[in-house]
Amino acid sequence: MSATAGQGRPAVPESAASRTRISVEGLDKLFKTADGELLAVDNVSFEVKQGEFVALLGPSGCGKSTILNMVAGLLPKTKGAIRIDGDDVVHGKINPKVGYVFQRDTVFPWRTVEANIGYGLEIAGMAKAERAAKVKRAIELAGLAGFDKNFPRMLSGGMRQRVALMRTLIMEPEVLLMDEPFGALDTHTKLEMHKTLLEIWERERQTVLFVTHDLGEALTLSSRIILLSARPGRLKEDFAVTFARPRDAVSLRETAEFGELYSHIWHSLGEEFRRTKAE
Amino acid sequence: MVGTKVKILLWQLVILATAFCIWEWGYDLRKVAALKPFVPSILDPYFISKPSAIWTSFLKLGCLSDPAGFIACFDKNPNNLWLATVVTLKNMWWGFVSGSVSGVLAGLILGRSDYLAKICEPYIVAMNSIPRIALVPLIILMFGLGDMSKVVTAWIVVFFVVFFNTFEGTRSVDRDQIAAARLLGASELTVLRTVVIPSALAWVFASLTPAVSFALIGVIVGEFIGAERGLGKLIIEAEARANAAEMMVAIFIMMIVGIMLAFVVRRVQAYLLRWQPQFERQV
Known part of the structure; x- marks a missing residue:
């Protein structure tokens, strides 16, 4: 609080x-x-x-x-x-x-799934190891395990929206x-x-x-x-x-x-x- | 698949060999009276030389057939083929680098600021309406016959191409992606670094391949109009002596240089834009 x-x-x-x-x-x-x-x-x-x-x-x-x-x-x-x-x-x-999730696909196409989800933590300056652990958990939670290194274009619309959701939720x-x-x-x-x-x-x-x-x-x-x-x-x-x-x-x-x-x-x-x- | 590839390669070789044969021996067919009307006068070696003569000229200009030896010939001739190529390449490189860097910077700044873009718009439109080549004599007047005027010519040609593409690319960045980055805590500078630049990069690269050719054009034209050395100078001198073979040598060298540079740009592009589908299998 x-x-x-x-x-x-x-x-x-x-x-x-x-x-x-x-x-x-x-x-x-x-x-x-x-x-x-x-x-x-x-x-x-x-x-x-x-x-x-x-x-x-x-x-x-x-x-x-x-x-x-x-x-x-x-x-x-x-x-x-x-x-x-x-x-x-x-x-x-x-x-x-405040976290915000858009209707439109706003995932960054030039970042991999893990780099997308870790975006907010990365620019906030979180240490790499700590960030990687958090991102890994988020990826598992979203059911995206195995797609860590994929670029968004290889994912379906639903998977991309999961990435967008986790990218926001990881910021708690x-x-x-x-x-x-x-x-x-x-x-x-x-x-x-x-x-x-x-x-x-x-x-x-x-x-x-x-x-x-x-x-x-x-x-x-x-x-x-x-x-x-x-x-x-x-x-x-x-x-x-x-x-x-x-x-x-x-x-x-x-x-x-x-x-x-x-x-x-x-x-x-x-x-x-x-x-x-x-x- | 492999069969198709081989077939394509085979056809390419057939076309190349045919073209060279016509180039080498085509004009000789005029000696046969019946064939004379079918052989165009453009095939006259006086205009286009012929592969064997070009090869001989290459050996001569490159100091590879001089009886005095390579070193002596190289030292005697300050605009020998190798030095001319190095000079032209060097000027082209600096023109390309300065033009691309300044073009990207200007494009990013004006693309991110509507206010500045509006102020500069009439000047940019006016500058862009001038055929750049028309400025070359002025540039030579200002910067002299040396290398500087060639660099400036290449710069001015490259700058506008890269600038316009970067500007458009910066303008067309997805507003929601910027908003998403801001909502995730990105500052204006972070947005520029992590969203605007990667997103505009595709546009920038679309202009870099033509920019390489433009830089070469800029330098060559500069050398045509006034220079002490370089491939353009070599061509102009050969023209004065109506020596088509020597001109062809310089043209071939430029072609090879152009192919190699385009290849390098393409590789860098394929790596940096590997997230785009068209570059998927090239890395």
């Missing part, structure tokens, strides 16, 4: 023990385009507590990635406040507590931001990635904000789902996902409670998908 603990906003009663890690208040994002202004995010407020896995769910183009990028400090906000552990997020300033970020990290993968690979991520998260319990448009994925992974409306992104509903852990990415989907919550949220999400289409 860092020294800033307790500076966040008051916690809700049932999780009084956990402090607020991410707080978003009255967040707006206005894009200036060739034909006028476009309101992408409209007055969004939410909090993510220590150890929560929150999915930001909404139809394509609803501004969920925009929100995530503003939380990461990659994009300037138009209005509102974003704080991580009580500190204001400044655009362009990188918070070392306290807050993990993920922008549809499995969005480009096929169903089977996606499920494999869910297994890996669940295994890691259920052990480490990082604070996660996970953007997705896939309801099944959100239910499988998260402990809370924040549903956003179609553009402009507004907060629509907030669902607790209380399935027991450890979860199994495959058998969980066959349980009655999963199906129940799925159809409940699907109804609400469906309205927003239809609104997106109608535009």
Whole structure:
């Protein structure tokens, strides 16, 4: 726990023990385009507590990635406040507590698998032997053993995304931001990635904000789902996902409670998908 | 597979042998009255010499057939084939190195700074519109008949090629890769070293192979216009004596030099860009 603990906003009663890690208040994002202004995010407020896995769910183009990028400090906000552990997020300033996984393949093609995963530690100046041991463990954890010396072009999309995931996780970020990290993968690979991520998260319990448009994925992974409306992104509903852990990415989907919550949220999400289409 | 390779090699040899035979004996066919209309006058050895004459000239220019011996001939002739080759190569090398290094640096700096790039743009466009060769007489006026003017000529030709490629390469670096590096704790300088440069390297190398040829062109043109020694000077002198064989010797030497340098660049490129699929099997 860092020294800033307790500076966040008051916690809700049932999780009084956990402090607020991410707080978003009255967040707006206005894009200036060739034909006028476009309101992408409209007055969004939410909090993510220590150890929560929150999915930001909404139809394509609803501004969920925009929100995530503003939380990461990659994009300037138009209005509102974003704080991580009580500190204001400044655009362009990188918070070392925060890890980020992109949807797009951002693995460095000129680095081998091990050099990719060890990148952050290497530039931080960690000694070679210590780094190699950590990288080796990460490679095993990601199921990439034997591919250490391979260049990314020899790997499948799913394996490359594992590299990207481990490259971020090896830095042991306290807050993990993920922008549809499995969005480009096929169903089977996606499920494999869910297994890996669940295994890691259920052990480490990082604070996660996970953007997705896939309801099944959100239910499988998260402990809370924040549903956003179609553009402009507004907060629509907030669902607790209380399935027991450890979860199994495959058998969980066959349980009655999963199906129940799925159809409940699907109804609400469906309205927003239809609104997106109608535009 | 092996069969195909052998066949390809065989065809290449057949073409080479045919070309040499036509070159050597083609013009003699004019003596046969019936064939005369089919033999173009361009085959006249006065214009293109012939392989046997080129070989004789090579031995002569290279001091390999001098009755006084190699050393005496070498000392007597300050622009003998070997010295001329060394001088041209040396000037070309420095022009290539200075042009590539300054081109890469300028490309990286302007590629990373929109502000500077905007300021410099009109000047670069204007400079680039000047045919570089048109500057050679000026360069010789400024730097004299010695080696310096040749280096400067090669530099100015190489610089722009490498600069534009590096600039484009720096511009086209994946923004998300830069963001990913920043999020993993990289400073601006670390991003430059670990993301921008490796990523732009493919573009830089794409310009280095032509840059080698351009450097050679720059030096040769410089030597044509005003020089005391070098392969270009050798050609100009031979031209004054209408000696096609000697010109051909210099041309062959340049061809061999060009092939060797292109090969070296290609090997370095294949090693540094081994992460790219097209270089997979070359390392």
